Amino acid sequence: MTFTDYLEILRDIVVSTGKGMAITWRTFVKVTTKGAITIQYPEMRDQIPLGSRGLLFNDVEDCISCKQCAAACPVDCIHIEADKKDATVAPDFTKGGVRKTLDLKRFEIDISLCCYCGLCSAACPTDCLYHTKEYEYSVYERDKHIMDYLHYQR
Amino acid sequence: MTFEEIHQKLVAKFPQAVQGIEETAPEKSLKIHPEHIVAVIRFMKEEMQFETLGDLCGLDYPALPASCVAYHMQSYAHKKVVRLKCYLPREGASIESLTSLFKAANWLEREAFDMFGIRFNGHPELRRILCPEDWVGHPLRKDYQTPDYYNGMPVPLYFDNQDESTAGNAKT
């Protein structure tokens, strides 16, 4: 490499880097005059779009214990136990008018295993199991991530 | 070049090697005798424009019983993939390595060895690739039992739910 080649490379470096720096500065000016793009998280929150898949919630009043969600779940995090309903008790119906033939004894989801794929809520025939928009539910103990929807309080 | 033409061409060249066509819809596969696999693939590479080894993987059939190596030969000229299958005995399976023909075979054969325990003769360094070096057993075999402990650490079995509350989909 001769000295002129070296100078040419040096010139190219200065020119092309200057071009890049111009883009950076243009963006910098645009951002500073328009206001920040980021938001201050705990005080301000971004709008979550409709249909976002967050924490699962089951409305046990409407659940008919069909176990279709447990069958669809690819990681087996839904645990359901149900008994035959006592025949002497008056029949029970969901909001949609489906008769509940089983008595739900246990409905638990281990949220720490859940992969938020949405297959369970899609399989639910009465639409009682659905994803909420909730996304902040960190806890100190791992057991607290087992959601018991029959005794749900939060 | 259709599948039948490829089959006929191979039969004409290697009458003993081709053991027949396996009707596996939607695509057919060619059954090749394990002893001749390197010769067949060399012929396909050099004479029939199947330039690339698309994939090489093991299979385990406990019902037959047999281990199997499936080769997918890929051709850019014919825009085609042809599957060759070699059936091996299930215990102590070994087959000639393809590393002399394709460099891709090096890692793919290591993976097949790791997962199924199929030995590839003539492979430069046949050792585990995805599992740790000291792992016991070959995980993708159907009779594989997950160990309780690995180096003193308990192996978590999240999905081994003995209760019937889940549908028991993922039992690994």
Place this chain on the structure above:
Amino acid sequence: MSTTHEMVEGHLSQSLENLRTDELLLNMGPQHPSTHGVLRVVVVTDGEIVKAAKPEIGYLHRCFEKHSENVDYMGVAPYVDRLDYLASMNNAMGWAIAVEGMVGIEVPRRAEFIRVITAELQRIASHLMSFGTYGLDMGAFTAFMFGFRDREMILDIFEMMSGARLLYNYMWVGGVSRDITPEAIAKTKSFLDYFEPKIDEYNDLLSFNKIFIERTKDVGVIDVETCHSYGLTGVMLRGCGVKWDLRKEVPYSIYKEVEFDVPVGSGEMGTLGDCWDRHIVRMREMKESVRIVRQLIDNIPAGPHRGKVGKVVKVPAGESFSRTECPRGELAFYIVSDGSAKPFRVRCKSPCFLNISTLDELTRGVMVADLIATIGSLDIVLGEVDR
């Protein structure tokens, strides 16, 4: 009597002979910022020269193939998303096409349009990530921020469409899980208008920067012969001048009906098939993806977004090997079904696995800094390498 000069020379040559040089074993990774994940490379160096670089993989092995033998065909889809987590849509599309081919499910045209639109947007997002991290590897931080800023907009569109930001589970067997909304269409259009001029800006910012060119040209050169021997596909193959794109050559879905070019490397800045060629192919592919989405976004036909598929997908006994073009190469699923609800064997042929296996050959005798440049240009995702 010797002169002082001769004495010094003699002393120097003697000390150089006695100078002890050793090969140094350098362990790079598994936690290292420029290995793009948990890749470990054992590098044998002689001073600054790389004598050998052996990639050790398996740190992210999640037993995808074993898991998929234990869940039904619909249940594999979330696992498939996690293979190449930067291009979930393309992976899921590959899986859906593989299963549909075996069952013989007719996919509605509306679903095909939505699929191709999302797949191409995902390709842009993936290449933006590659562009950004490659810039970061080469010491350019602005490219990283710009890449992430625009990728964020695509993720916003995907969140509107599918409900998730990274692992969508959007492409189900038989179609897509949700219909595309007018808001998502409007947002996609405004994104395209915003993004198309940005590609040239990024080229000015990084691709045609002289420092970047000097670092990437003539580095990591691979020729067609070696490519075929290693079974490389995708950008690796196109980077060395082979015009091979599955979307063009063996068209699946509705790629037959859209117009686009296949950009190939030409050795503009140095040797054919070097790191710069691979980089520029990715940048040009983004432009083609924008072109494809533009053709489709206004003409989405009306109709259902999912074909007639039962709750449990019943796959007849058989074997199928189906390939799709992902941002990193040809992803193939080899499915063996025995007629039951769960697959007998699922084999995922991942392009990254073969890409990273070339590292030893590509980096023999180069400088350590060039090793970083080569790893970056392979654009690997360890989720797909280790599966």
